[in-house]
Amino acid sequence: MLQENFLTPAQIVAELDKYIIGQHEAKRHVAIALRNRWRRLHAPADMQAEIVPNNILMIGATGVGKTEIARRLAHLADAPFVKVEASKFTEVGYVGRDVESMVRDLAEQSVNRVRQRRQEEVKAQAAQAVEDLILDALIPPLRAPSKDGGAGRVNVGFSGSSENIVGDALPTSDQELNERTRERFRQKIRDGEMEDRHIEIQVAQAGPSVGVMGAPGMDEAALSGLQEMLGNMLPKKSRKRKVTVAEARKILLDEEAAKLVDMDEVKDEAIRQAENAGIIFIDEIDKVATSGGGKNGGPDVSRQGVQRDLLPIVEGSAVSTKYGIVNTDHILFIAAGAFHVSKPSDLIPELQGRFPIRVELQSLTKDDFYRILKDPKNALTKQYEALLQAEEVELTFDDAALERVAQIAFEVNAEVENIGARRLHTVMSRLLNDLLFDVPDKIGPQARIQITAELVEERLASMVKNRDLSQYIL
Ligand SMILES: Nc1ncnc2c1ncn2[C@@H]1O[C@H](COP(=O)(O)OP(=O)(O)O)[C@@H](O)[C@H]1O
Ligand SMILES: [Mg+2]
Numbered sequence: 001m002l003q004e005n006f007l008t009p010a011q012i013v014a015e016l017d018k019y020i021i022g023q024h025e026a027k028r029h030v031a032i033a034l035r036n037r038w039r040r041l042h043a044p045a046d047m048q049a050e051i052v053p054n055n056i057l058m059i060g061a062t063g064v065g066k067t068e069i070a071r072r073l074a075h076l077a078d079a080p081f082v083k084v085e086a087s088k089f090t091e092v093g094y095v096g097r098d099v100e101s102m103v104r105d106l107a108e109q110s111v112n113r114v115r116q117r118r119q120e121e122v123k124a125q126a127a128q129a130v131e132d133l134i135l136d137a138l139i140p141p142l143r144a145p146s147k148d149g150g151a152g153r154v155n156v157g158f159s160g161s162s163e164n165i166v167g168d169a170l171p172t173s174d175q176e177l178n179e180r181t182r183e184r185f186r187q188k189i190r191d192g193e194m195e196d197r198h199i200e201i202q203v204a205q206a207g208p209s210v211g212v213m214g215a216p217g218m219d220e221a222a223l224s225g226l227q228e229m230l231g232n233m234l235p236k237k238s239r240k241r242k243v244t245v246a247e248a249r250k251i252l253l254d255e256e257a258a259k260l261v262d263m264d265e266v267k268d269e270a271i272r273q274a275e276n277a278g279i280i281f282i283d284e285i286d287k288v289a290t291s292g293g294g295k296n297g298g299p300d301v302s303r304q305g306v307q308r309d310l311l312p313i314v315e316g317s318a319v320s321t322k323y324g325i326v327n328t329d330h331i332l333f334i335a336a337g338a339f340h341v342s343k344p345s346d347l348i349p350e351l352q353g354r355f356p357i358r359v360e361l362q363s364l365t366k367d368d369f370y371r372i373l374k375d376p377k378n379a380l381t382k383q384y385e386a387l388l389q390a391e392e393v394e395l396t397f398d399d400a401a402l403e404r405v406a407q408i409a410f411e412v413n414a415e416v417e418n419i420g421a422r423r424l425h426t427v428m429s430r431l432l433n434d435l436l437f438d439v440p441d442k443i444g445p446q447a448r449i450q451i452t453a454e455l456v457e458e459r460l461a462s463m464v465k466n467r468d469l470s471q472y473i474l
Pocket of ligand 1: 019020021022023060061062063064065066067068069372376420421422
């Protein structure tokens with residue numbers, strides 16, 4: 001996000017185009033919002049605090065790409081991202097309680113991202129340390145590096161030896177011999193010759209989890225903070241395990257990498273990223289809008305309650321998480337809903353005001369369906385082709401077949417229920433299921449399967465005509 005050559009709006013749209021068909025308006029708006037965050041971070045410091053994000057409200061039927069756009073956007077932005085469903089917060093026991101959890105989830109996500117990245121950075125260093133540990137387990141060094149002249153350290157995995165050998169007492173030749181053997185084994189390890197050899201290693205064990213009962217009213221962040229603190233006070237346990245060198249490397253690499261990472265720095269950076277680059281996607285916002293203006297009591301009241309709880313978070317407030325306080329002022333919120341029953345104007349005015357950008361997503365046409373099947377980088381046809389490629393079976397789709405699939409999906413949507421592009425998943429899986437079962441038992445490797453329009457017709461047409469059938473099967 002802070003790099004110099006961050007994507008321009010046009011480039012962001014071009015990237016989104018690789019995955020999402022149509023929805024040009026929505027793409028333009030999210031592209032501007034994303035570029036604006038970069039612009040803000042390059043603005044004079046005193047202005048940065050003033051510039052608040054223009055949150056976006058996406059309005060569109062189910063399955064037209066709302067979530068997909070937000071998800072791809074977060075990926076492009078390389079930003080922490082969480083998706084929540086507003087309707088979840090109206091469930092019994094949730095009202096007014098835990099809307100803040102979305103910010104805690106964002107912090108968690110951000111910490112994981114930063115931690116992973118840092119571990120990646122120290123990987124080479126960790127690998128070196130792991131090699132030494134494996135070597136120690138295979139050929140314990142004779143001479144303990146004890147500078148104070150005291151007893152050498154006990155060598156892990158030096159089975160059968162109870163004595164510690166004080167280095168000085170040994171003749172040089174033994175040390176040299178040991179050293180040479182170790183170097184020979186180091187080479188063997190590097191050449192991959194030792195992978196199946198069994199060694200004994202010390203592995204950290206998750207400490208006994210500390211149960212802390214929260215006092216009523218105690219917030220979750222404080223509770224988990226307390227838990228972590230108590231956990232850290234207990235001695236860390238480790239135990240010996242006999243594993244192959246290959247397994248040892250896997251286990252130890254994570255541990256060593258974790259040791260090399262400064263968790264305080266990770267937390268600070270993670271919070272900074274969550275605050276300045278974080279994206280929270282609030283789905284089903286329409287489900288907490290109330291067409292009755294909140295005077296109906298019951299569910300309407302609880303829905304309005306959720307909106308009121310959302311308000312401070314979207315307006316900007318400080319939320320305590322177990323990694324520290326997260327300020328929500330500059331988090332980008334993208335809300336989405338179908339708004340079939342309620343309208344955006346049924347949201348409380350303050351909340352409406354916090355989503356100044358409204359975009360309507362278009363219903364997808366038959367032609368869009370056809371392109372969705374074919375064009376996106378992760379298009380369904382490409383996914384199925386790759387699946388069968390793994391079996392060395394070549395799968396191809398005729399254009400006419402895809403046109404027919406698109407049409408069928410479109411018709412079933414109109415007849416049964418409109419679930420947008422999701423229908424393509426059900427139709428395609430119905431079309432290909434038998435085939436997926438028969439490979440490789442009946443249809444062996446090197447086979448070539450061509451999906452033709454006739455085949456689509458044969459497998460699906462009868463179901464489409466029978467409304468009851470399509471309701472259950474497609
Ligand atoms: N415009 C589109 N282009 C490509 N794929 C789409 C499009 N709209 C929906 N899809 C696909 O349909 C599925 C549901 O889309 P999603 O974005 O979750 O819908 P919603 O609008 O309900 O959030 C996903 O697999 C998504 O990739
Ligand atoms: Mg969705």
